[in-house]
Amino acid sequence: MEYIKVDKERCGLCGGCVAVCPAKVIIMYKERLEIKEGCLKCDKCIKVCPVGALSKNG
């Protein structure tokens, strides 16, 4: 299971999580966010998200 879960309804594709991700595993495509392998579990993306669209799975 992926460590980070994205709530697609909440995500406004603002790109903050991509900017703070130290592993650079988050990519913002035109209409979706994708988290690739290599997540460092630092939770910075959860913290930066203005709408709480990112959370830990499980």
Next chain:
Amino acid sequence: MDKNYDVIIVGGGPAGLYAAYKIEKSFKVIIFEKDDVIGEPILCAEGISTNTLKLFFKDGDHPFIRNIYSKLKVKYKDLEANIDIPGRGLIIDRSKFEKYIANKVKEENNFEIKTGSFVVDAKVENDHVKVILENGEEYFGKILIIADGVESYLPNKVGINSVCNLVDMYSCYQQIIHDPNVKDEEIIFDFTPSVAPGGYLWVFPRGNNEANFGLGITSSLDCEKPYKLLNEYREKNYPNAKILREFPGCVSVNQLSRMYTDRVMVLGDSARAADPITGGGIDNALRR
């Protein structure tokens, strides 16, 4: 098709478009924009100053101006300052603004703008730079300009570390509201810490009692999420406001210590060049 260019620009926002506009017409230039149209989506408070505009677009009509305001209100807790700034502040239609520059780039410079084209990788090779699109297509340039916004991840592909620290980031939320209490002639900044911890709340008048109403907090702080803080403030101060549109945004303000490498330049929000006081990105996107 020849895929060799003098300059490849990634990102069709203010930084990329204006950089293109300033390049000599005899060069062969292409701009890649991820979205299908220039000027969408807009996640922006749309404020710039008259002085900034004059620096970059001296002549002609400016069809992208929404509103010119003349009063500035700054709040901090129960303190308030009111300053007259006749004709100094502008709220623009960012979408029209980008289309305006894009038209100049296409018609005056004859450069190619390729929309719906997401650049996923870039490599500096001996005497050129190679970029790869999402669909696998490869393009080659003598110079690469990276200007694809706060979500940029290309700098890291060419050896420039652009990871942003949480303390240098503002998490924002904005609503476009209509409310009779919005004054078209007045811009408001509220720096009260409980309203917007480590940041400020803004009311940027769009005209017709509409405003870009938002707030940004320092992302490293433990506090409520921006959308919650904004809704609380709105319910208290603009209880009858009609929300026309709402969206999140993030502003990174610690400019890259190195904005270039061999054959590559990084501009605008992707260079973290937004103003650290205001969080405004357009001005520095045009300047750098």
